[in-house]
Amino acid sequence: MAGKIGNVLHYINGEFVEGASGNYFENVNPFTNEIINEVTEGWKEDIDAAVRAAKEAFDNGPWRTMSVQERMTYILRIADLIEKYAEEISYLESLDTGLPISQTKKQAARAAENFRFYAEMVKSRMVGEAYHVDGQFLNYTIYKPVGVAGLITPWNAPFMLETWKVAPALATGNTVVLKPAEWSPLTANKLAEIIHEAGLPQGVFNVVHGFGETAGASLVAHPDVRLISFTGETTTGSEIIKNSADTLKKTSMELGGKSPVIVFADADVEKALDAVVWGIFSFNGERCTANSRLFLEKSIYDSFVEKLKERVNNISIGDPMDPATEVGPLIHRKHWETVMNYIEIAKQEGAEVYSADVPEELKKGNFVPPTLLLNCHNSMKVAQEEIFGPVMAVMPFETEEEVIRMANDVKYGLAAYVWTNDIKRGHRVAQSIESGMAWVNSQNVRDLRIPFGGTKYSGIGREGGHYSFDFYTEVQVIHVSIGDHSIPKFGKIKQHSAASAQRG
16 A cells, blocks of 8 residues: 555546646655655635636536436445545545544545435435415425535544535535645545546536635635535634625534543443543544543542553554554644643643653654643643643542533533433533533444534534535425415505595
C-alpha cells in the first residue's frame, strides 16, 4: 500500500483540475513531519467554477429529476466502491491524520454504511403528510431537494464525516460542493475518485481544496449555494452563520464540545473505566464528543484515579500504521503546539499533570501522550475550553445537585455521559444536563437513525436519520380542491358603500 502519493487536484464538473491560481500547498505527515504531497489551492474562482457546475447539474441535469430507484443505484454503487477500496482509504486516512489504522478501518466501514443507510431512508422514510379537510380539500406535503449544498468538513475522522454529509445531500437529490479541511485532503480526493468511478452525472459532486479564509469563505458567501453544513470549531461556525445571513442560507452547525462524564460511586467501575479511557484517548483525543471533563464521586476519586494512571501508563503510543497502536500523533504541528500550551496552562493554574512518556524515537512526530489533569476545579481554563487532544481534566464531587451544576457550568453542550447503577438517577441526571446527546452506562455508540447535534456553543440543528431530511430538503405544501366549495365573489357586482352614498 505504501508508495509515493500524487498531488491532489480539485474535482469540478467531472474532471480533476488544477486551481485557477496554479498555487499548491504542502500536505505533511504527522508521524514524521515530512511532506507527503502537494495540494492545489482553491480560491474564489475555483469555488465559482464548482458552484456553476453544481447549479447547472441541479437545474438542467438528470440528477434531481431521475427516479428515486435510479438515483439510489448510484448511491449504493458508491457504498460498494468504498468497501472495495476500504484498505486504501484506511491507509490514506492514517497517513494523513495520524489516527491509528485499527480505528480508521472502522471509519471506512462506517462510511460505506452511511451511503447504504440513506439509500434505504430515502425510499422508506422520506414521506409526506396528507390531510382531508371537510371533504372538500386535500392538503399534502412533499420533500424537494434544496439545490447546491455547500459542505465544509473537519480533519478529525475526515472520510467518515465527509460521507456523513455527502450521502444524505446526494440521496435527497441535491448537488454538492465539498470543501474538505486543508490538513486532511487525501481521503476527500479518494472520495472524488470513487464517485467519479461510480459514474455520477457531471457537476453533481465537486471538491475544492484550500483554506477556510479563502475557499471556505467563498463557498459560504456564494449566492447560488443554498445551504451550508459545517463541522468544526465554534468560532468558525459563528462566522459562517453571520456570513450566510446575506444570502439567507440554511445552516447546520456541529461545533465544539467540553463534554462531562459523571461516575457515581455505585457505578460498575471497570466498565466506566473502560468507557472513560476510550472516550478521551481514542481518535488521539481529537473527537468533538470526547469526555474531556471527568467528575468522580468523592468516595471513589482516589481509587479511580489510580486505575486511570495505570491505564495511561499502559496505552500503546506509536506509529499509526502499527495495528497495535492505540494513540498516534496529532494531525499537525500547529495543533500539537496548541495542545501542549494547554498542558502548560494547566500547570500554571495549579493542576497536577500526569502523563506517560513519549519514546525518544517518536519525538519527530506530533505526539502528545495521554494526559490527566488532576486537582482541577471547574473554573480553570483547561476545564472550560476545548483542548481537542488526549487530555482530560479530573474533578471530584459530593452530591448529585453539585455535579449537575458543574456539568452545566460550561459554554458547550454537545455530549454527556453518566455512570450509575441507580437507573432512576441515570435518567434524572442525563435529562438535567444541557447537552444535545447523553449516554447512560455506555460509551459513545450511535445508531444512524438517531439525530446528532448539540446545544449552546456546540451547534445549531440536527443531522442524522430522517432529521437530515429537514435540512437537505425543502417541504412544499400542495392544497387541492376536491369539492365544489364557495369562493368570495369580489368585484362581480358593483356595490356602493354607505359612505359613498353619503358623499354623493
